[in-house]
Amino acid sequence: MKKNIFIVITFFCISSARSQVLISLIFGDKLNSEFLEFGLEGGVNFSTISNMESSATNPGFNLGFYFDLRSKKNPAWMINTGVIVKSPMGAQSIPVYSLNDENLDNTFANGTVNREIRYFNVPILIKYQFKNNIYVKAGPQFGLLAKAFDEFKNEIDKDDIVYKKNIRDQIHVIDAGLAAGLGYHLNVGNGLNFTVQYYYGLVTVMKGDGPNNQFNRSWYITAGIPIGKGKAAQRRAKEEADLNKIILPEDEKPKN
Numbered sequence: 077m078k079k080n081i082f083i084v085i086t087f088f089c090i091s092s093a094r095s096q097v098l099i100s101l102i103f104g105d106k107l108n109s110e111f112l113e114f115g116l117e118g119g120v121n122f123s124t125i126s127n128m129e130s131s132a133t134n135p136g137f138n139l140g141f142y143f144d145l146r147s148k149k150n151p152a153w154m155i156n157t158g159v160i161v162k163s164p165m166g167a168q169s170i171p172v173y174s175l176n177d178e179n180l181d182n183t184f185a186n187g188t189v190n191r192e193i194r195y196f197n198v199p200i201l202i203k204y205q206f207k208n209n210i211y212v213k214a215g216p217q218f219g220l221l222a223k224a225f226d227e228f229k230n231e232i233d234k235d236d237i238v239y240k241k242n243i244r245d246q247i248h249v250i251d252a253g254l255a256a257g258l259g260y261h262l263n264v265g266n267g268l269n270f271t272v273q274y275y276y277g278l279v280t281v282m283k284g285d286g287p288n289n290q291f292n293r294s295w296y297i298t299a300g301i302p303i304g305k306g307k308a309a310q311r312r313a314k315e316e317a318d319l320n321k322i323i324l325p326e327d328e329k330p331k332n
Contacts (some may be wrong), residue, residue, distance in 0.1 A: 079109065090284075091240060092327060096102060096229075097099040104156065105142065109314050111146040111148055111151070112143065112144070112145055112146070112286055113143070113144040113146070113302050114141070114142070114143055114302065115141065115142055115300050115301050115302040115303050116139075116140075116141050116142075116300065116301060116303055117139075117140060117141065117142050117158075117269075117271075117296045117298045117299065117300030117301070118137070118138055118139040118140065118298060118299065118300075119137070119138055119296060119298035119299055120135060120136070120137055120138070120296075120297050121136055121138050121163065121164070121165075121294050121296045121297070122133070122134070122135050122136075122178070122294065122295045123135075123136065123164070123165040123166055123167065123292065123293065123295075124167050124293045124294075125165075125166065125167040125191070125281055125290050125291070125292060125293070126277075126289070126292075126293055127285075127287065127289045127290050127291075128132075128167055128289055128290055129170070129171055131167035131168065131169060131170050132167060132168040132169040133168065134164070134165065134166040134167050134168045134190065134191070135256045136163075136164035136165075136190065136192075137162065137164075138160055138162055138163045138164075138296060138298065139160070139161060139162040140158055140159050140160035140161050140162070140163070140197075141158050141161075142156060142157070142158035142199070142300055143155075143156070143157050143158050144156055144203065145157070147198070148208045151205075152204055152206070152207075153202070153203070153204055153205075154202075154203045154204075154205070154207050155200070155201070155202065155203065156199065156201040156203040156213050156215075157182045157198065157199060157201070157304070158195040158198070158199070159194075159196060159197070159198055160196070160198075160199070161196055162194070163194065163195050163196070163197045163219075163296055164193070164194050165192075165193045165195065165292045166190070166191040166192040166193045166224075167173070167190075167191050167195070168188070168191075169188050169189075169190070169191045170188075170189045170190070170191055170226075171189070172184055172185065172186075172187060172188070172189050172228070175228070175239075175241065180228075180239060183232070183237060183239075184228040184230045184237070184239065184328075185205075185230075186230060187228055187229050187230030187231075187237075188228075188229050188230075189226050189227065189228050189229075189269045190226070190227045191224075191225075191226050191227075191243075192221075192225060192227065193221070193224040193247055193281070193292070194221075194222040194223050194224065195219035195220060195221055195222060195251055195284075196219065196220045196222060197217055197219045197220075197251075197275075198217065198218050198219070198220075199215065199216075199217040199255050199303060200215050200216055200217070200218075201213040201214055201215035201217075201255060201257070201323055202214060202215050205261065206244065208302050209260055209261045209262070210258070210259070210260050211258075211259050211260070211261060211269075212256075212257070212258055212259075213255075213256070213257050213259075213273075214254070214255065214256040215254070215255065215283060216252065216253070216254060216255070217234030217254070217275055218250070218251070218252050218305065219250065219251035219252070219253040219254070219292075220249065220250065220251075221244065221247055221248070221249045221250070221251070223242075223244055224242070224243050224244045224246070225241060225242050225243055225244075225248045226240070226241045226243055227239070227240050227241075228240075228241065234288070241242055246282055246283065246284065246286055247281060247282065247283065248280065248282070248283045249278055249281050250279065251277060251281075252277070252278055252279045253275055253276050253277035253279065253291070253292065254275075254278065255273055255274065255275045255276070256273065257271045257272060257274070257296070258271070258272055258273075259271035259272065259273075267301075268298050268299055268300065268301050269297075269299070269300045269301075270297075270298070270300075270301070271296070271298050272295070272296070272297055273295070273296040273298070274293075274294070274295055274296070275294045275295075276291075276293060277291040277292035277293060279291070279292065
């Protein structure tokens with residue numbers, strides 16, 4: 077039953093991920109307010125899996141959207157959250173292992189294996205914005221597994237041979253850990269923001285009889301931009317101006 081629920085949630089996330097960017101562009105101004113900033117962010121990340129023999133960094137691209145919920149008492153403090161809808165993790169150059177097929181094992185005996193694990197990640201971070209536009213943030217991050225595979229590669233007679241093995245059933249469906257970042261906002265409220273962030277996984281990657289000391293690690297370098305922030309500010313200004321156009325009662329009008 078639990079497995080079916082996770083399958084339904086994953087299918088929903090995958091089917092909606094492609095439309096989220098378009099929806100963001102159309103309705104971005106509706107999601108922004110004086111104390112809420114909404115935007116898109118994306119960049120590169122460099123991932124590894126700890127305690128994996130001979131593993132190398134796995135580079136990838138990430139894409140998602142974010143929300144900054146500012147405190148009304150002190151706007152310098154906020155909650156930074158959102159969804160990283162595309163966020164590959166994993167490692168490269170891991171040792172070749174048997175595929176339980178003699179032909180495949182012979183084909184990739186001298187090759188390499190790259191492991192890629194894709195999640196939908198949700199950070200829930202406390203963020204503090206300094207007066208010089210530098211900000212820091214930290215907190216938990218949760219991931220929902222989308223897909224996972226090992227890519228076997230080898231070159232035979234100058235031809236690249238590739239074989240992908242689905243390993244989703246060997247990976248924990250839920251990932252969780254801690255994230256911390258440092259960034260700079262070019263123009264608070266409307267301009268680009270740039271962030272360097274590190275993720276330290278606390279849930280073992282493999283389940284069952286797999287290694288119990290391997291965890292996701294990843295560096296993120298991202299750029300974010302508010303969507304519809306300026307338009308939302310103009311709308312609020314117009315609404316305030318309309319409220320100020322109150323007709324005074326006749327006895328309160330100034331007399332010539």
